[in-house]
Amino acid sequence: MSKPEKFIEDGIRLDGRKFDELRPIKFEVGVLNRADGSCYLEMGGNKVVAAVYGPREVHPRHMQKSTTAIVRYKYNMASFSVEDRKRPGPDRRSSEVSKVSRQALEPVIFVEKYPRSAIDIFVEVLQADAGTRAAGINAASVALADAGIPMKSLVSACAVGKVDDTLVLDLNKDEDNYGQADMPVAVTQNGNITLLQMDGHLTSDEFKIGLEMAKKGCADIYQMQKAALMAKFSKSAEAESNE
Amino acid sequence: MDKKIVIPGDFLSDDVKNATDGTYVEDGKVFAAVYGLASLKNQIRVVPLSGKYIPKRGDMVIATVSEVTFSNWITDIRSPYDGLLHISEFPKRIENDDMAKHINVGESVMALIKDVDPIMKVELTLNDRRLRRIDEGRIIQVAPSKVPRLIGRNGSMITLLKNNTNCNVFVGQNGRIWITGKERDMDFAEKIIFKIENESHVSGLTERINRFIKEEKGESAREPEYEQEPEIEEEDIETDKTVEKTEDIPVEEETQEEDAPEGILDELLGDGK
CATH class of the missing domain: 2.40.50.100 (RNA polymerase II/Efflux pump adaptor protein, barrel-sandwich hybrid domain)
Structure with missing residues (x-):
């Protein structure tokens, strides 16, 4: 697709959203039987699966830390996840995404509870539509909770960007590819930022406003994450309240 | 609640x-x-609601030997950490060379967690008359987070299970369960245990399990040798009390004291002649 002439018409974006509106999001918890925790997430056109294994023994052994658990995060895009086939396997981009995503989640995990062990997180992107690292973090944080891993809080992530000199929340593919800026943000429940990247240009005022927009978007996503986890055991919640 | x-x-x-x-x-x-x-x-x-088994001091577990070293049995206790059973923790004095004769790789034991240090070195012991090697019956596994439900309040669920299946059932805190009895009875016990595991979060568990047992027994025209014990005013869901207790006292003891006059452990020891 080539660059559209205008991204915003009468305050409405190409896909019909307002400038501060998220794409439709759907969470599903516990989709994989063999994983300790898992989550499937659709965020607009993104489809990702996150699986969490652990805490478990560390292999190779030399990676283990004697006082804390190590967190390993592997972000991978399926070869069919984008329009032109992606050459499978790790590359520069996915290594970077893995690293920043790991660092976005590490501060909330109580790693000191599980010395000499590893917590492995795998994120598979089945279909990509801009903002996959944010989608991956959202899914991974729910999968971590599902695995029963102790955490300070969930982590929610979304991107903010600039198209047609206007700040917009949760970019779609075209806005990402042809826009002026893209800034993924991940925050904890109480607003601590665990990931902040920026591609393109924003003025310092735009940056401040954009950050607030992203935080608001993350707060909305947090509610959806919470609802998804609650839904998994809603039956038991009813059981409890009936007593 | x-x-x-x-x-x-x-x-x-x-x-x-x-x-x-x-x-x-x-x-x-x-x-x-x-x-x-x-x-x-x-x-x-x-x-x-989920999670791996993390060893705690005083827990009774079922450990499977994965390696025999010069003075230790290295065992798998279904957690991120291996359980170490030192030769001196064997009930009687044995030679290093004979270790594999007593407990070999692949065999399982009931063991007590003697100590867990800050870097999660887990030390096991067999020095307790209730503990022994497992050489009959079968071992099945459930999620460790379901163990309290399986035991029930003051061991009620386990008593129910034992009385209705004529099996001896030992539940390790690590989610491994040892059943001994006749083949058919063990199949039945296994069926009930998996039902408990699958439905542990739904209300009215004990009642449903009771009904399930009755139905199954009716179908197989099995005459009940044990009269069904009426479960009185029972919570289907494990309570704080149970959890607190399981921390310091092995659950089986609790069962022994409060519910069954002849506890599982005695039975286990009794039938092992």
Whole structure:
């Protein structure tokens, strides 16, 4: 697709959203039987699966830390996840995404509870539509909770960007590819930022406003994450309240 | 019951002094650290809905030997950490060369966790008359987070199971279960255990299991040798009490004391002649 002439018409974006509106999001918890925790997430056109294994023994052994658990995060895009086939396997981009995503989640995990062990997180992107690292973090944080891993809080992530000199929340593919800026943000429940990247240009005022927009978007996503986890055991919640 | 589902980061209370397992304290407030059921009375705790078995001192587990070294049996206890059983923890004095004769690779033992140090070195012991090697029956596995349900309040569920199947059932805290009895009875016990595991979060568990047992027995025209014990005023869901107790006393003892005049352990020891 080539660059559209205008991204915003009468305050409405190409896909019909307002400038501060998220794409439709759907969470599903516990989709994989063999994983300790898992989550499937659709965020607009993104489809990702996150699986969490652990805490478990560390292999190779030399990676283990004697006082804390190590967190390993592997972000991978399926070869069919984008329009032109992606050459499978790790590359520069996915290594970077893995690293920043790991660092976005590490501060909330109580790693000191599980010395000499590893917590492995795998994120598979089945279909990509801009903002996959944010989608991956959202899914991974729910999968971590599902695995029963102790955490300070969930982590929610979304991107903010600039198209047609206007700040917009949760970019779609075209806005990402042809826009002026893209800034993924991940925050904890109480607003601590665990990931902040920026591609393109924003003025310092735009940056401040954009950050607030992203935080608001993350707060909305947090509610959806919470609802998804609650839904998994809603039956038991009813059981409890009936007593 | 003041129990509710919480997710990590949920605010629980301002009562910092009573914060226990599954919680963390920040800025003088107590928050949930895991995804699970929170109970706020007396002690504030969150019982996780899932998760790996993390060894604790005093737990009774079923350990499977994975390696025999010069003076240790290295065992798998279904956790991220190996269990170490030192030769001196064997009930009688044995030579290093004979270790494999007593417990070989692949064999399982009931063991008590003697100590867990800060770097999670797990030391096991067999030095207790209740403990022994497992050389009959079968071992099945359930999720460790379901173990309290399987035991029931004061061991009620396990008593129900034993009385209705003519099997001896030992539940290790690591989610391994040892069943001994006749083949057919063991099949039946296994069926019930998996039903409990699958439905542990649905209300009215004990009742449903009771009904299930009756139905199954009717179908197979099995005459009940044991009269079914009426379960009195029972909670289907494990309570704080059970959890607290399981921490320091092995559950089986509890069963022994409170519910069954002849506890499982005695039975186990008795039939092992």
